[in-house]
Amino acid sequence: MPSHTIVIIGSSIAGLSAAEAAREKDPDCRIIILSEDSHLPYFRQRLCEVLHNREQAGKLYIHPEDWYQEQGFDLRLNEKVTRVLPAEKAVMLGSGERVPYDSLILASGSYSFLPPTKGFDLTGVETLWTMEDALRIESRIGRAKRSIVIGGGVLGLEAAYALHQRGLESRILERLPRLMMRQLDERSAELFTALVEHEGTHVATQAYIREIIADDEGRAAGMRLEDGSEFPADLILVSAGVRANTEFLSGTGVEVDRMVLVDHQMRTNVPGIFAAGDCAMMDQRWYGLWMIARQQGAVADENAAGGSKEYVMPVPPYMVKTMGTQIASAGTIEEANLSPEALEQLHRDIEENSGLFQYAKRLYVGDTLSGFILMGDTKAFSSLHKQLGKE
Numbered sequence: 001m002p003s004h005t006i007v008i009i010g011s012s013i014a015g016l017s018a019a020e021a022a023r024e025k026d027p028d029c030r031i032i033i034l035s036e037d038s039h040l041p042y043f044r045q046r047l048c049e050v051l052h053n054r055e056q057a058g059k060l061y062i063h064p065e066d067w068y069q070e071q072g073f074d075l076r077l078n079e080k081v082t083r084v085l086p087a088e089k090a091v092m093l094g095s096g097e098r099v100p101y102d103s104l105i106l107a108s109g110s111y112s113f114l115p116p117t118k119g120f121d122l123t124g125v126e127t128l129w130t131m132e133d134a135l136r137i138e139s140r141i142g143r144a145k146r147s148i149v150i151g152g153g154v155l156g157l158e159a160a161y162a163l164h165q166r167g168l169e170s171r172i173l174e175r176l177p178r179l180m181m182r183q184l185d186e187r188s189a190e191l192f193t194a195l196v197e198h199e200g201t202h203v204a205t206q207a208y209i210r211e212i213i214a215d216d217e218g219r220a221a222g223m224r225l226e227d228g229s230e231f232p233a234d235l236i237l238v239s240a241g242v243r244a245n246t247e248f249l250s251g252t253g254v255e256v257d258r259m260v261l262v263d264h265q266m267r268t269n270v271p272g273i274f275a276a277g278d279c280a281m282m283d284q285r286w287y288g289l290w291m292i293a294r295q296q297g298a299v300a301d302e303n304a305a306g307g308s309k310e311y312v313m314p315v316p317p318y319m320v321k322t323m324g325t326q327i328a329s330a331g332t333i334e335e336a337n338l339s340p341e342a343l344e345q346l347h348r349d350i351e352e353n354s355g356l357f358q359y360a361k362r363l364y365v366g367d368t369l370s371g372f373i374l375m376g377d378t379k380a381f382s383s384l385h386k387q388l389g390k391e
């Protein structure tokens with residue numbers, strides 16, 4: 001008889017790492033992973049590889065199917081959780097079935113946000129978060145000529161690069177004044193934008209979208225901006241951020257403020273319910289990163305099994321490989337974000353080769369490295385990341 005039943009909602013990296021940690025701690029416990037996804041767990045952060053080449057899809061699965069059986073995981077795909085019933089210690093599935101738990105781990109991640117813009121519901125407007133999304137977009141590439149990606153963050157850039165590599169005209173529209181606001185300062189963003197254009201993708205920043213233009217058959221045919229300018233496109237990918245999957249928690253008493261609120265032990269305010277990964281927020285901090293979801297999943301589970309491990313949010317490292325270059329950054333990368341006291345002790349170290357689109361910046365406050373950006377040559381990344389915050 002299993003000693004304990006752990007139910008995990010979500011089969012991506014936070015859910016999977018929770019399951020692995022649970023199995024390590026207790027070889028006999030029952031582990032049920034419920035997921036609305038129809039695919040075995042995959043490396044979501046590599047989905048743009050499918051846009052480059054459909055064959056890659058088969059290479060993105062984290063483990064083969066029989067591995068889950070060998071671990072004794074009851075992985076139930078195509079199962080959407082519609083409600084959590086804390087008083088009964090059970091979750092309810094779309095079919096109405098109730099699945100009882102001793103401990104519950106919420107690892108339900110995110111979905112792509114579609115702003116309420118006119119035309120975002122037209123055929124030809126896509127978002128990319130799941131394997132199915134990637135396969136559907138890939139299947140449209142052969143029929144499309146011009147693409148627009150809305151959003152100049154990491155995901156948008158990777159997608160725009162793939163679309164251009166597949167022969168489509170490629171354009172990125174970004175609301176903010178520059179690309180990759182979280183990862184680049186003003187100068188490196190300027191250099192990077194020049195590289196993106198050099199690689200064949202057009203960039204427009206401070207681009208405010210008014211509507212998607214439809215053709216006679218009701219399909220997306222282009223984009224109209226607030227300033228009146230128009231861009232034709234038959235494939236439009238919206239990469240305008242994500243929202244946490246928390247709707248099944250309404251009325252449960254689990255505290256949600258855009259994400260599920262957790263303490264340092266990944267506990268929600270409801271006993272026996274933990275949360276990890278993209279659906280969780282700790283200390284008002286949320287990064288939406290694979291590595292953090294993996295680490296949090298393991299901590300949540302250890303604590304679900306009776307432990308009291310604390311999770312300390314790391315300074316998030318950003319590693320991006322796109323547009324034929326690599327970018328790594330972490331910490332405080334802009335002088336404007338330092339306090340007046342810190343600015344008095346500021347020392348910067350900047351190297352640039354604009355011909356090669358290379359840039360390296362290190363910001364020190366006194367002798368302490370407070371942040372860095374590496375573009376082009378990222379070999380120093382690990383050693384700099386370890387130095388962050390240390391004298």
Ligand SMILES: Cc1cc2nc3c(=O)[nH]c(=O)nc-3n(C[C@H](O)[C@H](O)[C@H](O)COP(=O)(O)OP(=O)(O)OC[C@H]3O[C@@H](n4cnc5c(N)ncnc54)[C@H](O)[C@@H]3O)c2cc1C
Nearest residue numbers: 010011012013014036037081108109110277278288289290
């Ligand atoms: C194209 C792309 C590129 C990315 N690039 C990077 C990168 O370079 N670096 C990086 O660190 N991160 C990147 N990310 C983000 C990274 O993938 C996420 O941070 C990570 O996947 C979060 O993991 P998670 O397990 O918390 O949630 P998710 O991966 O969102 O998984 C959530 C799981 O919960 C399931 N689920 C949701 N609701 C329910 C429900 N009601 N019932 C049952 N199951 C449910 C889903 O089916 C899914 O299995 C990228 C993401 C994408 C899409």
